[in-house]
Amino acid sequence: MARKPPRWYFSFRSPYSWMAYRDLIGRYPDVAESIEWLPFWEPDDHHNEHLAQNGVQLPYVAMSREKHLYILQDVRRLARERGLEMVWPLDREPRWEVSHLAYLVAEEHGRGREFIDRVYRARWQDGLDISDPEVIAGFGPELGLDPELLGGAAADPAVRERGLAALAALHRDGVFGVPYFIDGFEKFWGVDRLPGFVASIRGRAAARTAGVAG
Template identity: 25%
Template sequence: MPRTERVKGQARTMAKTIDYYFFTISPFAYLGSAELERVAQDTGARINVRPIQVKTVFQETGGVPPAQRPQPRQDYRFVELDRWSQARGLPLTKQPAHFPVPDLLSCAAIYAAEEQGGDPLRLAHAILKACWAEERDVFDRETLHAIAGETGHDADALIQTAEGRPMAQKVEQMTGEAIDRGVFGSPWYIVDGEPFWGQDRLDMVARKLD
């Protein structure tokens, strides 16, 4: 149930929120995207959609890109991708044609959707799906333009906004904020100051919200 606090003798409902930090080229963010939305709907929580840049996060927190990890870690990552794609009932290509790719524009597009009153979570899910289930290049401007239109946004206006300096600054700002809050992986959820790393922690996120 939502928390309440007493303000001048009256009870005021405290909105429940999930701060959702993720990389737009993260397979585990893709696998958890629909489940996160379900958790939010079931608990009445609002999701703050915060895409962040993987390269900056890894550089600042000691992360290593998948291809540079020791072979046993790479092998186990594929095991987990198989396991969770089956558990979630979602199609997934473990080695998509367009991965890794730069992520600034895809992050900026999601913030542009939010600024224009669109649905940033829907766009985020579509971008993740495009990379991991459809083998589309989410670095490509025309691909992102098409995805924006497919998700009900004004694609021309959204991409134009995403390519502007203010949205790039927004991505940089939110990436820095994430690092300051201890984020080092994707997906990452924060509820009432408590961090949860990984889509396999969404059941714990749900319990925290309840």
């Protein structure tokens, strides 16, 4: 069986995923260019129903008040360490399909990385509501993408089918949170595990180079 490429699962919802993204592109651009980028999100009821019909149950657990308060403190601390100015968005009626399915559209048109950067900036630095289709559509002109395709992704049956495939993939990979990094059989969960993931990938690359040179 062929070895799957190294990959990481990101989510626009997670501040830890946002920081992992910043670390990945800022500190480890060689690794960022050599891995697959895959979205992770909490599906809506319709997607959940289809997943359940296919025996897929994603491991989502409600967050306790104590954990929420800890995350507020921890994220501020990590942002200061990175010199990041951030805001904490208010998710009144979150619909994570809106942004993550729009990513699939942007990725299909070769603008996935730019879309990720724009959405992370919108959510964690500008405080915009990325569950609003109009907000997502508004990124279209600056990214060279059709606003209607982005804003309407969550309602497009074909894109929703691709979303189901993406959710099934993270289920097969055993992903239970983000950021989540996979290199072969090695799995790394959390922004603080990114250096280990990088070392694993670079170590294999160095071994291949040494083998060729030898």
